[in-house]
Amino acid sequence: MSWLVFGIFLVACLSAGATGGLFPPGKWYEGLSKPAWTPPNWVFPVAWTTLYLCMAAAGARAAVRPDNSVAMALWALQIALNGLWTPVFFGLQRIKLGLVVLIGLWLSVFFGMIALWQVDWIAGLLFVPYLAWVSTAGALNYSVMRLNPEAAKAG
């Protein structure tokens, strides 16, 4: 693993993650009904910081291995979708479209995990917590959609 490559992947993560600070949950999200199992707000930045380090390490490990084309393409796809969700959900307050983005993100992380695993099993393993978290986020987005039919009418 090269530290330069790790650093570039980490900056890509932080670029996508910057949307979290730029489009904060705010009053609108506070006012929505949420399921009982919703993690407290402080968990989200802690989880994402951990995940970004794992994601960057996974990318950097796989990047220096041969036959990494599908894994590298899926790494790029997941970071593009990762940075799209926050502006759609919190910025545009579009709950249904947020779920569509999350389903795309889940698929890219799932197939990314498999592709990474085939290149380097530790890289694949480093995507497991990410897939678990995106599954949780998807379930939360879906629950918020069901619990707030009026707010979800925005699409």
Place this chain on the structure above:
Amino acid sequence: MSWLVFGIFLVACLSAGATGGLFPPGKWYEGLSKPAWTPPNWVFPVAWTTLYLCMAAAGARAAVRPDNSVAMALWALQIALNGLWTPVFFGLQRIKLGLVVLIGLWLSVFFGMIALWQVDWIAGLLFVPYLAWVSTAGALNYSVMRLNPEAAKAG
């Protein structure tokens, strides 16, 4: 080049590009002073569609070559920054922060072009129009900032 890999990179481009439809220029941007050389609005989607095809082809060509780690990491970084600019500029209407994102994007495209070139010269060449367009976009963002000091106060 693998068509699967090309397709994944292209979907990553379209995910970043979706921000263009989700955060359209609108009345705010129409009301801003722009330099005389501003391209007409219809040019932007045409340019981006062409660029996305070039970017995906560059990624797919380099992905199947050995020693592509820096090129692949920079490809991922540029698409994360690419998808960040539109929500910042048109969504948050933050002209200065948009320029900061564009400078980061320019650097990632510039060094990405060099890294791609070292892996596959055609891949590097496919990033040249992208760098030219991001340079134009940066000059436009800068001019809009200088021409609209009141609007730029938002940061």
